Amino acid sequence: MMKKLVLILFVFGSASAFGQAEKKISDTIFMIHDAPIISSKSRPLYIIDERLSKVQPQFKPADICDVKVLKPFDAFKLYGKDANDGAIILITKKFAIKRYQEKFSGLSIEYKSCLNSQKNNDDNFLYVVNGAPIQGESKIKELYNLEVEKIKELKFLKGEPSINGVIQLIIIVTNN
Template sequence: MVKLIFLSYLCFLINVALAQDSTSYKLLIRDDLTINASHPLYVIDNAISLKTFQDLNPNDILSVSVLKDKEAETIYGSRATNGALVITTKKYAIDNYQKNFSSHSAKYKKYLDAHHGKDNDCGYVLNGTYITGKDSSEIITKLYEISSEKIRMINFIDNDFRNGNKIKELVIITTKK
């Protein structure tokens, strides 16, 4: 399954590179039973969409999951007979975790409201471990995967200093065991 996701995303990137001057391109998900199949169902940011990869900026995509045949049909019904591409954008993931965390911390919500939803200057600690990643997408993914039901408490601290780097705010997340 991981190889299929990787190959689909690689095909997408190649198609984007090759079709930059073209007005259309398409992605087909195929296996032995769907050689003559048409387009997959696109689920973008948890909603069935008429948009396709052509309508998305690759830099805005956080993750792409490929659901084939029966698996897609079980979740999305007959519209997903030809498979489904489930796409999560960075903006959707950020909005989701911010909403999730804001419901647990009035101080964090107040900070987001004052900064127009931007939390670039915040550092995040999950159960005593500072959240890091090789890039912002990795950090966004880690924050997005924290479900509201698992959060015990969120503390919001102003003016934290870590390793000589000033982080204006620190969000401390404690989850239930």
């Protein structure tokens, strides 16, 4: 009998707790230890092609080379109070290509000259980094992420005409 009474009290107590006014997630503020306050009204700082922006960007996924999301604490350390709500760092493919071409042009006059003659189109360039060809979807990101300080040597080898045009070979050796 006592067990039944305890069970009935538990059920009624639980039901009354659930009967309180509903709270929407959108009105909720979450606090995680000593982290800054995050709410559904948070607005992250956007860094688009190395430029700060508070406006959410509009890009096609195919145009994006890289995305990094920084949590509020890490973003605040890097960008100050504008990044209290975190940061989203976007690098577009167009920007990444321009940056790595500038880096490599500074390392090789032959590369720069050939790139200029191709109107900055390096589709017929084969990049080889530390003996491995860089091709496919990862090509742009990998070349963009190469640090100039770590490039020990950049060799430009002028190619021969082929069915696909003239293939230029760029050999890059880095300090591991």
